[in-house]
Amino acid sequence: MRLLSRSAHPVLVRAARGLVRLRWLARGKYMRAAAAALLMLLALTALRTYEPRIVTETKERAFDAYQRLQPRQPAPDLPVRIVDIDETSLAAFGQWPWPRTRLAALTKRLGELGAGVIAYDIIFSEPDRTTPERLIADLAASDLPDRDRAVALLKSLPDHDASFAEAMQRTGAVLGFAATRRPNDTRPSVKTGLAFVGITPTTVLPPFRGAVANLPMLDEAASGIGAINLSARDRSGVVRRLPMLMSDGARVYPSLAVEALRVAQGQKGVIVRGTGASGDDDTGHAALVDMRVGQFKLPLTDDGEVWLYYTRDDPERYVSAKDVLDPAQTERMRDRLEGTIVLVGTTASGLVDARATAIGQVMPGVAIQAQMIEQIVSQEFLERPDWARGFEIVMTLLLGSLVAALVLLAGARFSLVACGLVFVGAIGGSWIAFSQFRLLIDPVYPSLATLLTYIAVERVLHTASDREKKFVRQAFGQYLAPDLLAQLERAPDGLRLGGEQRELSVMFMDVRGFTPISETLSATELVDFINTLLSPLSDAIQDELGTIDKYIGDSIMAFWNAPVDVPDHAARACRAALKMRTVVDQLNDADAFGFAARGLADPVVRIGVGLNTGVACVGNMGSEKRFNYSAMGDVVNVAARIESASKEFGTDLLVSEEVARAAPGLALLEAGEIMLKGKSRPTRLYALAGDESYAASDVFAELQRLHRGLLDALAAHDATRAHTTLEACRAAAPPALAGLFDHLARRVAMLAATPHPVLNRADG
Numbered sequence: 001m002r003l004l005s006r007s008a009h010p011v012l013v014r015a016a017r018g019l020v021r022l023r024w025l026a027r028g029k030y031m032r033a034a035a036a037a038l039l040m041l042l043a044l045t046a047l048r049t050y051e052p053r054i055v056t057e058t059k060e061r062a063f064d065a066y067q068r069l070q071p072r073q074p075a076p077d078l079p080v081r082i083v084d085i086d087e088t089s090l091a092a093f094g095q096w097p098w099p100r101t102r103l104a105a106l107t108k109r110l111g112e113l114g115a116g117v118i119a120y121d122i123i124f125s126e127p128d129r130t131t132p133e134r135l136i137a138d139l140a141a142s143d144l145p146d147r148d149r150a151v152a153l154l155k156s157l158p159d160h161d162a163s164f165a166e167a168m169q170r171t172g173a174v175l176g177f178a179a180t181r182r183p184n185d186t187r188p189s190v191k192t193g194l195a196f197v198g199i200t201p202t203t204v205l206p207p208f209r210g211a212v213a214n215l216p217m218l219d220e221a222a223s224g225i226g227a228i229n230l231s232a233r234d235r236s237g238v239v240r241r242l243p244m245l246m247s248d249g250a251r252v253y254p255s256l257a258v259e260a261l262r263v264a265q266g267q268k269g270v271i272v273r274g275t276g277a278s279g280d281d282d283t284g285h286a287a288l289v290d291m292r293v294g295q296f297k298l299p300l301t302d303d304g305e306v307w308l309y310y311t312r313d314d315p316e317r318y319v320s321a322k323d324v325l326d327p328a329q330t331e332r333m334r335d336r337l338e339g340t341i342v343l344v345g346t347t348a349s350g351l352v353d354a355r356a357t358a359i360g361q362v363m364p365g366v367a368i369q370a371q372m373i374e375q376i377v378s379q380e381f382l383e384r385p386d387w388a389r390g391f392e393i394v395m396t397l398l399l400g401s402l403v404a405a406l407v408l409l410a411g412a413r414f415s416l417v418a419c420g421l422v423f424v425g426a427i428g429g430s431w432i433a434f435s436q437f438r439l440l441i442d443p444v445y446p447s448l449a450t451l452l453t454y455i456a457v458e459r460v461l462h463t464a465s466d467r468e469k470k471f472v473r474q475a476f477g478q479y480l481a482p483d484l485l486a487q488l489e490r491a492p493d494g495l496r497l498g499g500e501q502r503e504l505s506v507m508f509m510d511v512r513g514f515t516p517i518s519e520t521l522s523a524t525e526l527v528d529f530i531n532t533l534l535s536p537l538s539d540a541i542q543d544e545l546g547t548i549d550k551y552i553g554d555s556i557m558a559f560w561n562a563p564v565d566v567p568d569h570a571a572r573a574c575r576a577a578l579k580m581r582t583v584v585d586q587l588n589d590a591d592a593f594g595f596a597a598r599g600l601a602d603p604v605v606r607i608g609v610g611l612n613t614g615v616a617c618v619g620n621m622g623s624e625k626r627f628n629y630s631a632m633g634d635v636v637n638v639a640a641r642i643e644s645a646s647k648e649f650g651t652d653l654l655v656s657e658e659v660a661r662a663a664p665g666l667a668l669l670e671a672g673e674i675m676l677k678g679k680s681r682p683t684r685l686y687a688l689a690g691d692e693s694y695a696a697s698d699v700f701a702e703l704q705r706l707h708r709g710l711l712d713a714l715a716a717h718d719a720t721r722a723h724t725t726l727e728a729c730r731a732a733a734p735p736a737l738a739g740l741f742d743h744l745a746r747r748v749a750m751l752a753a754t755p756h757p758v759l760n761r762a763d764g
Contacts, residue, residue, distance in 0.1 A: 006175050029464030030408055035455045037404035040456040041397055044449040048393050057236055061443040063382075064238065064358040066434045067310055071359055074311040079116065079373045081316045081337055081365055084248045085346040091196035091323040096351055100128040107343070108452050109324055113169035114338030119174040119260040121228055121345040121366040123242035124164075124214045131160040145433050167223035174224035174263055176256045179208035188213040192254050192262060193269025198277030198287045204230070205304050207249035226259030228369065231305055238356045242372050245304035247271065256290050257372040258293055258325065260341050265294035272300075287386065296376050299383050305383040306442065309375050310359040313367060318347070318462065384440040387530065395446040400453035406704060407457045419454045423447045503575040504559045505613045505659065507546070507633070508643035509537065509580065511554040512606040529593055530554060533605065536587070540579035544572040549630050559631050562618040570613045570662030577609045577653045578691055610643025611655040611688075612636075641676050642685060648674075650739030653688035660686045667695035670708050671740060672747075687740045689733075703732040710744060720751040 047055060083106070085096065093102060110118050114565040143550025170174075188211060194201070213219060231241035246253045254262070254270060262270060271292040275285065287302035319336055321344075323329045345353075353365035363371075375381060397424050398606055406415040430443030511517070511533070515568045518526055534556060538548055541558045545566045551556040558576075560569035587593065588604050595603035614635030638656065645656040648673045660668050667690035673682035694700050713722035725747050730741050 004203055006047070025147065029461055029467075031092065032464060033408055033460040034404070035528045036456045036460045037400065037453055039133050041400045041449070043453065044400065044445075045393055046398055048396060048445055053235070054447060058444050058448075060236075060238075060240060060358075061435075062430070062442065062444045063240070063440050064360070065448075066357045066431065068360050070435055072309045072311045072375060072380055074649055075374075075378055076313050076316070078377055079340040080373050080377070081340045081342050082319070082370050083321050083337075083342055083344045084257065084318045084366075085344070085351070087348050088317075090348050092322045092381075093325075095580045096346070096348065097129075099130045101125075101163035103416075104160075104163040105162070106171055106321060106325060107167040107171050110337065110342055113324070113330070113334045114121065114343040115171070116339050117174060117260050118171055118263040118344060119176070119224075119226070119256055119263075119369075121176055121256065121343055121369055123178060123212055123228070124177055124218050125212055126285065127215060128160040128164075128373065131702060133159075133531070135490075137186075146195050158217050160215055161215060165217045168218065168223075169221040170307075172223040173221075173265055174226060174256065174259045175214050175218060175222040176226055176228035177211040177253075179227055179248075179253075180210040180212060181208065182210045186211045186213050187248060189219050189222075189252065190251050190253065191222070191224045192259065194252050194272065195269060196225040196272040196274065198620065199274030201245060201252050201272050201274065201288060202247050202249060204274065204288055205245055205247035205252065205303065207247055209248075210682055224254075224263045225258035226254050226256035228256050228600060230365075230368075233305070234530060238309065238358055239368055240358050241301070241307055242299060242368070243303075243305050244298065245288070255372075257369050257376065260343070260373060260758060261293045261296060261376060270303075277344065288390055293376070296379070298376050299381055301384065302386075306370065306372065306376075307384060308358065309380055309382045309438070310357055310361075310371055313361050317367070317370060327371075327612065337433075341373055342555050343373075345369075355678075356548065360552050376385050380438070381433050382434075382438050388439070388441055391758070392446055395426070396449040399446050399450040403450050403454045404457045407454060411463065411626050412423065412458045415454060415458070419450060422450050426450070443587040468705035470744075500617070500619055502562050502618050503569075503614065503617055504561050504616045504631055504635060504640040505603075505611060505619060505662070506570045506631060507541070507556070507558045507560075507573055507577065508610045508640045509556040510560075510608050510643055512608055512647070513602070514554045517595075517605075520598075529567075529655045531550075532592055533584075533587065536583045537580050537607075540583055541576045543579065546573065559616075559618070559636075561628070568663075570611075570659050571666065573613075574653075574659065574663050574666050574688055575691060577611060577655075580609060581652060604740070607652055608645055608646040609645050610639050610641070611653075611659050612639035612642055613658040614638070614657065638676060638683070642683075645674050647687065648743070649685065649687065649710070650741075650743035651687040651737065652739070653736075655686050655688055657686065659683040663693060665692045667700050667704075668689065669704065669740070683763045689737055706732055713746075714747055714751065717751060719748065722748045722751060 014176065018412060026085060043518045060244065067228050090096060103722060146645060167173075190659055197412060213715060214222070214225075219225060225244065227246045229243055229246065230239050231243060234240050244255050244258055246255070252272075258270060268383075272288060273290050273292075277289070284479050285302075288300040288304050290297055290299045292298075299419040300306060319333065324333055324337070326333075341540040343366050347364045347366075355365055357363050357368070403415060403419050403422060406418050409416075426447045427443040430441045433439040435443045517529070521529060530553075533554075534551060541548060544560075546558045546560050549564060551560055558573075560566050560573050566572060584607055591603065593595060593603075593605060596607070612635050612643070614633070614637045616633035618631040619629065642656055645650060650724050651671060654671060666688065669689055671685045671687045675682050689695075689703075690700065706725055710722060710725040710729055713719075713725055726741060726745055729744075730738070
């Protein structure tokens, strides 16, 4: 039979071949997405390990934000004050620099007021320009009339730098110096004894090559010398750290804050602990751990710095130098300064060393030194633990892998929510570490890495999905309904390749009397006829979500419920058959084939459709080089035989009993039974009379009643009642069922010709 030929339409062959490619696309996209996630995580991990400036800056800006949200709370009893050479002081005593005699007076005055230690955040690297020695040299070159008398008078005056040195020696003052990268031979005195355990500090501290130091006289007189340098790591202009120790490669110098604390406590030295100390594991990475200054212990970074934990700049921290030197302010100044660590610096315009801070305020350098001393005294530190970097790298890998897995397993939308939760969780965890434990754990990089991993995986999947959709549309668009195409595009993995058992509704359609038609047409006209007929019939099938298996000459094989699920597939197959009947009627009415115009004896085109429902094997059929996506099984063979049997039963739409059970809402009339090859019992068939609306009408109910009566009469061999009921059925039936009742009329005629013997005896 022509309908059972396995030759397929070239479009279907190409599409079927494409199914294998679609499988690899579906599998390959997840492999590519996983590879993208892996590459992204490796790249981000390498970037985090290398830690370029942009990564460091992003991390530190997050720490700055934490400080703005929760700055260190000021404690009013902290013994740290700033004697400020402010605008008022300059107005009272003249512009800067002041004579060293005034600084000597300021130093003595602070000592008298009970200051515990006086630390100058100022470097006195040049001699006082107003000292008598320099004035004598200037007078010696002049022709003033009283020159000799003036020179003699100046020689009787003390040297200003010596006066300042004497005042510092009496009060135990501390001076600052600045380490520089420019090489020179200047080095300050080392006033602090250094004890260390573990790694030697000079092997860790970056060496400076030069220094800006105080005059040797002042250097010698000072009780402590400390560095006032800011961290070389703070390259963005924001001061976040202060070095506590500095080295020229041979000697170690403390910072001004450390020296002020040491002298205030009367200590001779400090203790520095590094890796390899007793009780500590030597990780192989040389680093400093902490240091002790008298009773105060402070944590250090690897290279000897301390993170600044700022308070808001408090005016109560400042005391004007004018008020300190004012005898009328003695009692008030004593209350403010007695027993405190006094830092002398300036905030006057043109003199102030203004610095941006992590808290968002601009502060003078002396205030930053004061804040460092305060946090050491209050023992409130921000710490960046040595495990933080490794922890952040691990979290980057874990969170990125988690989100990538979620995208692959749960889809982009759910994973985007999960990514957002991860982002919030990372920031929340980092904030808790800061607010509760004062630990600096970077929330930004793991969060951004997670987001970038999500984007990388999602983009790969999105691109692959677009490619799949394009391929599905190209491969299946010619024989799948648009709704099915949309389902395949949304979930191409639902298209399972290879053989699988599915319940299908199978249709075979054939043109009645095709051979006589083809004999009257040329090859070109025949092709036009086939295209004119099969195109709208194919649309009718696809409108009801059917899959066109193949075109076989003038025939179509189609099935429902594969490659994607169609729950009401039997009813849809029936509705498609009814639409096909309507299409053929419309084409005939319009003489779309031109047969009436040609004057053919029978210009009407007729079709026959057979439908069956059952389990079939559907998938790729054929060889590796040539294959077709098709259905095989007994249900397919029976559908083909039902279509052939429709000629015998005189109806264009004939369905099996299985279809009738699966689509009970349609208008079906029993046509009779037929013995099919290979079957042990007859197969009951039904004529498809109409859709659900016709099945629910009173007209069909009456026809159904009369038809049932006709079948009962035939079963009872009551020829008279059968004939009467047949005529009633003809009157009630639509034209499409005329052939069916012609078939039943032949049965009635045969019954009348051979009366039932039992009935004849009863009549006698």
